[in-house]
Amino acid sequence: MTTGIPLHYFLIVSTLMFFIGIYGFLTRKNLITILMSVELILNSVNINFVAFNRYLFPGELQGQFFSLFIIAVAAAEAAVAIAIIISVYRRFTNIDVERVDSMKH
Amino acid sequence: MDFSFTVWIPLLPLILFVFLGLTSGSIRPKISGYIGTAGMTVTTLMSYFVAYQYFFNRPAGSETFEKIIAYNAVWLNLTEKLQINLGILLDPISVMMLVVITTVSLMVHIYSIGYMNGEKGYSRFFAFLSLFSFSMLGLVVATNIFQMYICWELVGVSSYLLISFYYERPTAVAAGKKAFIVTRFADLGFLIGILLLSYISGTFDFVTLTNPEGALITQGSSLTFMGLSVMTWALVLIFMGGAGKSAMFPLHIWLPDAMEGPTPVSALIHAATMVVAGVYLVARLFPLYVFAAPDALTIVGYVGGITSLFAAVIACTQNDIKRVLAFSTMSQIGYMMLALGVSGYADHHGLGFMASMFHLFTHAMFKALLFLGAGAIIHAVHSNFMTEMGGLRKYLPITHITFLIACLTIAGVPPFSGFFSKDEILTAAWEHDKFLFFIEYAVAGLTAFYMFRLYFNVFWGKERHYHHTPHESPLVMTVPLMFLAVASMFTGFIPFSSLVTSDGKPFETHIEWMIAIPSILIGVIGILVALWFYKKENGIPEKMAGSLKHLYKWSYNKFYMDEVYLFVTKKIIFNNISRPAAWFDRHVVDGTMNGIASATNRTSSGIKGFQSGQLQKYGFVFVSGVIILVFTFIYIWFN
Numbered sequence: 001m002t003t004g005i006p007l008h009y010f011l012i013v014s015t016l017m018f019f020i021g022i023y024g025f026l027t028r029k030n031l032i033t034i035l036m037s038v039e040l041i042l043n044s045v046n047i048n049f050v051a052f053n054r055y056l057f058p059g060e061l062q063g064q065f066f067s068l069f070i071i072a073v074a075a076a077e078a079a080v081a082i083a084i085i086i087s088v089y090r091r092f093t094n095i096d097v098e099r100v101d102s103m104k105h
Numbered sequence: 106m107d108f109s110f111t112v113w114i115p116l117l118p119l120i121l122f123v124f125l126g127l128t129s130g131s132i133r134p135k136i137s138g139y140i141g142t143a144g145m146t147v148t149t150l151m152s153y154f155v156a157y158q159y160f161f162n163r164p165a166g167s168e169t170f171e172k173i174i175a176y177n178a179v180w181l182n183l184t185e186k187l188q189i190n191l192g193i194l195l196d197p198i199s200v201m202m203l204v205v206i207t208t209v210s211l212m213v214h215i216y217s218i219g220y221m222n223g224e225k226g227y228s229r230f231f232a233f234l235s236l237f238s239f240s241m242l243g244l245v246v247a248t249n250i251f252q253m254y255i256c257w258e259l260v261g262v263s264s265y266l267l268i269s270f271y272y273e274r275p276t277a278v279a280a281g282k283k284a285f286i287v288t289r290f291a292d293l294g295f296l297i298g299i300l301l302l303s304y305i306s307g308t309f310d311f312v313t314l315t316n317p318e319g320a321l322i323t324q325g326s327s328l329t330f331m332g333l334s335v336m337t338w339a340l341v342l343i344f345m346g347g348a349g350k351s352a353m354f355p356l357h358i359w360l361p362d363a364m365e366g367p368t369p370v371s372a373l374i375h376a377a378t379m380v381v382a383g384v385y386l387v388a389r390l391f392p393l394y395v396f397a398a399p400d401a402l403t404i405v406g407y408v409g410g411i412t413s414l415f416a417a418v419i420a421c422t423q424n425d426i427k428r429v430l431a432f433s434t435m436s437q438i439g440y441m442m443l444a445l446g447v448s449g450y451a452d453h454h455g456l457g458f459m460a461s462m463f464h465l466f467t468h469a470m471f472k473a474l475l476f477l478g479a480g481a482i483i484h485a486v487h488s489n490f491m492t493e494m495g496g497l498r499k500y501l502p503i504t505h506i507t508f509l510i511a512c513l514t515i516a517g518v519p520p521f522s523g524f525f526s527k528d529e530i531l532t533a534a535w536e537h538d539k540f541l542f543f544i545e546y547a548v549a550g551l552t553a554f555y556m557f558r559l560y561f562n563v564f565w566g567k568e569r570h571y572h573h574t575p576h577e578s579p580l581v582m583t584v585p586l587m588f589l590a591v592a593s594m595f596t597g598f599i600p601f602s603s604l605v606t607s608d609g610k611p612f613e614t615h616i617e618w619m620i621a622i623p624s625i626l627i628g629v630i631g632i633l634v635a636l637w638f639y640k641k642e643n644g645i646p647e648k649m650a651g652s653l654k655h656l657y658k659w660s661y662n663k664f665y666m667d668e669v670y671l672f673v674t675k676k677i678i679f680n681n682i683s684r685p686a687a688w689f690d691r692h693v694v695d696g697t698m699n700g701i702a703s704a705t706n707r708t709s710s711g712i713k714g715f716q717s718g719q720l721q722k723y724g725f726v727f728v729s730g731v732i733i734l735v736f737t738f739i740y741i742w743f744n
Binding site: 022025026027097098101 | 725728
């Protein structure tokens, strides 16, 4: 069995990251920060995957593969999201979510 | 003989109706009048041909007139047992009705070309006439009671359209509505009767229904409701429909008002054809009435008798010439109903049936003549009221002669046709019911009196001041008068008893002079009294009216029947049923619905703030919810 840092340390870090991400996602008005919050949530999940893989099934690699997938998907998502943010900025000259509301009414 | 071409007899007027209705306004009115008349002529000729083939050219060796289904099409195939067909049934009465309807309709078409000349809605008028002809012809040739009901309603609609033809006049609109509502109310009874009858018998078909050897006749007599068999109820309800259409007491109130329509319409619909539909209906189901429900037949007879007396009394005091004729029509239809009511089945027992059909035939001719004559008079003096007429015989010679012939016919003076048919009715009544017989004698006298009162008031008496000198109508109007006058004179010689009988077998009749002579005398007395009263103005009528003050007043006000109806509808039904129902509808039914709507409205306006469109707020709510749930579950699991 592995020695060193126990599993729940990882879990505490990932939980904190997750809730910080949620908090940022819910409270921030700036699209870029919202995107960053989403990345935080994804990365907290990554930490969970890797940690559980390491501690529960040390001989297997699924958890780490999943992390790689998530990183790839997150990268793609970030690219798309930033493209959208740029075009929103061009259209509205700001990226505040509460002011991008011309479809609402 | 293949009779399948008869399907064109009703269809041709239908095509004309569609054509005239669609082209009205785009072709010259005169042209549409001519087209309508030409089409009607073709229909009439076809009907005459059918009548000739049916009555005088039958297969050798056959003694009876069979019922022929000339055409039959399944219209609605609902289930295997429930089918509604449309077709053509030819038997003595329907063939006779074809002749009556097409003849009168053709005369009215020709007459209307002159009478309606220059009126607004000329082509509309002809379109409606065609619609009426179609529905009436479809009614008489119906192979089943449902087809009859459909055409029955169509006839009602065309009657409504034609009564309120002058729709700019409020009285005409009201009269149309009254006619429609009263007859529609009666048709409710008819419909229930049809449903009952078809429930008992399992068929709509006339041939099966009226087969006197069929098992049907005895069915339904075992079921009883309130002391009468269900069959009797069904037939009484069916008769209610017939009474509504035929203006029998107490459903007659629409007919006098229906005179608001143009006079040719009154002649066609409200004298000669549509109003006898009720008589035709009873005649059509006659074997059922005789064998399955004699009680219903007695009701028919008494309703007819009462109506004929009631209407004759009213007719004696009316001033509007068209209303006199309307009440006279009611009275004569009462005669026909009475004749059916006192009739038996087969041979000489069926005398009443044959007399009724005979009278229907002759009445159609002379009553159409009277109405068309009245139209010519109104055309000449521009008034409906007898008090504004007098001494017209010099100005309207043809109208005068033809009107006199019609009056003599209806008064039952031989050798005019009315004498023969009335005599047969009286004979039939004498053999079955003495009470009705004496009513009819009284009515015969009254009829002669009020018709000649009309005649003397209009054509003799003092000349009035007219807007312009009255002039005779154009030829197009007088030719129908002359044709109908000839018909009134000679149709009495048609040997009806060998053509139209209850069982299709001919039988011998002869004039019962013991009955005929008193009836002639009564008629002549009526004429003489009218002559004495009205030939010259002499104050006798006023004195008579004074001495019979109450009777006169009641008769003049039509026995206050309209007031009774108004009282019943306005005071009793409106106040006690309609108003509470309206209140319930407005406050309870509508209130519930409005309450639901406003509650929804208020709730939604209260909570619409939640729907902000801010995804972050939704997310916040979602996450809080998840957290609350998680803690709740943890709490539950670990305790």
